[in-house]
Amino acid sequence: MTTLKSLAQYLNLSQATVSRALNGFPEVGDKTRLRVLNAASELGYQANANARKLATGRSRMIGIVLHSPDELINAPTYVEELANISHHLGDSDYDLLINSARKGKALESFKRFVSSRAIDGVIIKAPDVNDERIKYLLEQDFPFVVHGRTDKEVDYAYFDIDNEGAASQSVNLLADLGHKRIAMLNAPSHFAFSAQREEGFKNTMKERGIDIADSFIVNRPMAEEEGYKAAIEWFKDKNSCSDLIPTAVVCSSVSQAYGLYLAAKELGIIIGKDLSVIAHDDVIAHLKTENFTPPLAVTRSPFTDSCKPLADTIVAILSGVEPKNLQTIAPVELVVRKSIGVAHQEDI
Amino acid sequence: MTTLKSLAQYLNLSQATVSRALNGFPEVGDKTRLRVLNAASELGYQANANARKLATGRSRMIGIVLHSPDELINAPTYVEELANISHHLGDSDYDLLINSARKGKALESFKRFVSSRAIDGVIIKAPDVNDERIKYLLEQDFPFVVHGRTDKEVDYAYFDIDNEGAASQSVNLLADLGHKRIAMLNAPSHFAFSAQREEGFKNTMKERGIDIADSFIVNRPMAEEEGYKAAIEWFKDKNSCSDLIPTAVVCSSVSQAYGLYLAAKELGIIIGKDLSVIAHDDVIAHLKTENFTPPLAVTRSPFTDSCKPLADTIVAILSGVEPKNLQTIAPVELVVRKSIGVAHQEDI
DNA sequence: TTTTATTTTTAAAGCGCTTTAAATTTAACA
DNA sequence: TGTTAAATTTAAAGCGCTTTAAAAATAAAA
Incomplete structure (x- = not known):
């Protein structure tokens, strides 16, 4: 040696x-x-990396926390992202250290992760409305960047997409086509982005003068099965012509929409005609919305677009840039496809 | 502080x-x-983690190398795996450090990664037939475990699946149904698992006394588009009734099979009738073979099954177990579904 | 009570690097 | 050639922890 x-x-x-x-x-x-x-x-x-780390006080590692595997329903989205982030960090000579949240004591292990000085900064993903990790980081004055944000106005660095706008655009599109019974298949409500989308949804519905039935907003994990189940629930009495049967659904994820497609097929509901569907698309490699039958209309903002900004942001913070000056909201693109159609009075 | x-x-x-x-x-x-x-x-x-690392000489971190993002076509498979590995390592108080291969100088950066002593051990994935990283690790006597293996008989620790058996089972099934023109849509040939599958394929074809046309074995990246293109190539003259048009295809990945499905649809080829398809399925969350139309027959061995063994193995090595005693070959399960049918003389 | 064995605590070295402050060498100038 | 300034190099301290070897305190045995 x-x-x-x-x-x-x-x-x-x-x-x-x-x-x-x-x-x-x-x-x-x-x-x-x-x-x-x-x-x-x-x-x-x-x-020797460890000796250098001790001497310099910096580890040249950035941490990222993964949820425990059983919460990783939405996982595939992550891989490319992790790889990309790691790659971009590599450009600035940082490595990516993964910490797995221990079930039950996620926060505790997060705190240890952070305060062990093993990492110079941390990337937080999918924050909760009231995220304890962020509170802790702020308290400790520890460098971090959030993918997403807990609130509209915050002091920390983040990269977020325009969730409110995404929901809003979806609603406007559907309303323009005459839909009144618009449902929202949203992500679990503890997520900040979920709350933002719901806000966008509600506000725009109000602007358009459309009432929302209580049963029209549901919060479900972003998984195929959940979309399927939610759809079954809505359409179980599809021949009774009730006001409680939506003519359009805004989904929070492509997986949910896919489940909804499966349910529709089973129930003989024709998407694009009997039912309009639009989803938010993070653009993950293996679930291409353009290949759905019919092609799925989406609000689109590729997850992978966040990788470079996130990596660059945490690196910038570590080189002294003020976090407040590192806030980005990426726009969301509306992609209209065949899964959307005009509302028929007689339909459903 | x-x-x-x-x-x-x-x-x-x-x-x-x-x-x-x-x-x-x-x-x-x-x-x-x-x-x-x-x-x-x-x-x-x-x-302070770094001080401890220096003093003890161990970092309690395990490294894993990701290919550069542009090679990550097959990425989604990884996420869950990373999360799971990280989780299992967590059980033994190890963290997972990701190193992104720098394009062009992958090997060099790998060597630095290893010899910087930042990690106590490393997990190698998808080794090449002649993997330079493994050579280096062996040379340096550095602890590692391989997901896959470079050869049938090796001295290092690995967790692999029975790739030869998978191909062999597929061929036998198809041969039993009367197929003679069996093609193989394999992964790029530099991968060790690819070579193993090809060997299983060829051996079994020989055993069954079936000749293999040159054009019947193709090596392509494991992506949808590639499956699509390969299929188009095979079936472009589908009405000419040539011997060079396969009646059955063994695919190395579900993505490829999916592309093949798309091509078949376009060409009016009915899968399960005109063409039998079987693929190897790593069981990734978002591409469920049972939901294909028709459901895709597969040889099945979940990627996620490797996580705990991999984590446990590297931990075992670090606590002194001989690598040679840590070799596992997981069996592969054959799942017959509607994408497979008997060979018709008149078909195609 | 003294001696010996046992348990508990401490002083100090060392892990391998970076970095400050001082020393040395070389170059520039008068 | 003697000074002063600039460029290089070095000695030594320190990063915060672990661990060995020795010391001190306590308990057990004589």
């Missing part, structure tokens, strides 16, 4: 000089630097 | 005693331990 010390001895130089030469400090003579570099590669010297 | 030193001063004890008390060493008096524990939580003491 070649250490700095042994390398220095070998070169008859002090550790200080060798360290500086290796790290590109300017005050090292050219010949000396060359000698050092050569000897280093000759002896296969590789600095 | 409470450090061990300040905590010791506060308690009028030596750092050694406090350290031992905190880490559960037996030689600490009961009253002393209690005092220490109380003071620690009172002052919110949290050991």
Whole structure:
């Protein structure tokens, strides 16, 4: 094991000089630097990361917390994101350290994760409306960036999409087509983005003068089965022509919409005609909305678009930029496809 | 910032005693331990991970290398896996450190990753037939476990599935149904698992006395588009009744099979009747083979089944178990579904 | 009570690097 | 050539913890 010390001895130089030469400090003579570099590669010297971390007080690692596996229903979205984030961090010489929330004691393990100084900063995903982790980070003055945000106006750095706008655009589109019985198949309500979408939904419905039946807003995990179940619930009496049967549904995720498609097929409901469906699409590789039958209308904002901004943001914070100046809200694109149609009076 | 030193001063004890008390060493008096524990939580003491890492020489982190994002076509498979591995490692107090391969210099960055001593062990995925990383690790005597294996007989620890058997079972099933023109839509040939599957395929075809046309074995990335393109290639002259048009295809991945389905639909080929399809299924959450139309026959071995074994294996190695004694080959289950039918002479 | 064995605590070294402050060498100028 | 300034190099401290070897305190045995 070649250490700095042994390398220095070998070169008859002090550790200080060798360290500086290796790290590109300017005050090292050219010949000396060359000698050092050569000897280093000759002896296969590789600095001990842990020693460096201790000495510098920085670990060059960014943390990210994953929910416990059983909550990872929505997981596939993550992979590419993790890989991308890790890749972008790599560009600034940071690695990504994954911490798995321990079931039940997620917060506790998060706190340990943060305050062990193993990481220089942390990326928080899918915050809750009232996120304890964020409170803690703020309290500890620990560098972080959030993918999403807990509230409209906050002081920390975040990258979010225009959730309110997404819901709003969806409602407007449907209302323009004459729909009055518009339901929302939303994500669990503890998520901040879920609340934002619901707000956008409600506000716009109000603006358009449309009432919302109580049963029209449901909060469900973002999984196929859940979309299926919610649809069955809504359409179980589909021939009774009730006011409680939606003619259009705004879904929070493509998975839910897919479940809804399955249910519709089973029930003989024709999507795009009997029922209009629009979903928010994070654009994950393996569930392409354009390939749905019929193609699914969506509000679109690729998850992967967040990777570089998130990586860049946490790096910026660590190099001294004020978090308040690092807030981005990415727009959402409305993509109209065949799953949407005009509302018929006689239908359903 | 409470450090061990300040905590010791506060308690009028030596750092050694406090350290031992905190880490559960037996030689600490009961009253002393209690005092220490109380003071620690009172002052919110949290050991500095980097200092500990340096002092102990172990980092309690396991590394994993992701391919660069543009190679991550098959990515969604990973997420759940990462989360699960990370979770299982957590049970033994290890974290998971992700290193993103830098495009072009993957090997070099891998070597740095390993020899920086930032991690105690590493998990290698999808090895190549001739994997340079594994060579390096062996050379350096660095702890690792492989998901997959480079060859039938190796000395290192691995968790693999029976790839040969998977291909073999598929071929036997198709041959039993009278198929003679069986094609293989395999993964890129540099992957070890790809080679293993091809071997199983060829051997079994030979055993069954079936010839393989050159054009029947193709190697493509495991993506939808690639399955689509390969299918188009095979079936472009589907009405010419050539010997070069397969009646059955064994796919290496569900994504490829999905692309093949799309192509078949476009070309008016009825799967399960005109063409039999079977694929290997890693069982990823968002591409359920039972929901294909028709349901896709598969050889099945869930990716997520590998997580606990992989985590446990690397932990075992780090606690002294011989790698050679840590080799697992998981069986593959054959699931027959409607995408498979008997071969008709007149068809296609 | 003294001695010996046992339990508990401490002092100090060391993990391998960075970095400050001081020392040395080299270059520039008078 | 003697000074002063600038460029290089070094000695040494320190990052915050673990761990070895020695010391001190307590308990057991004589």
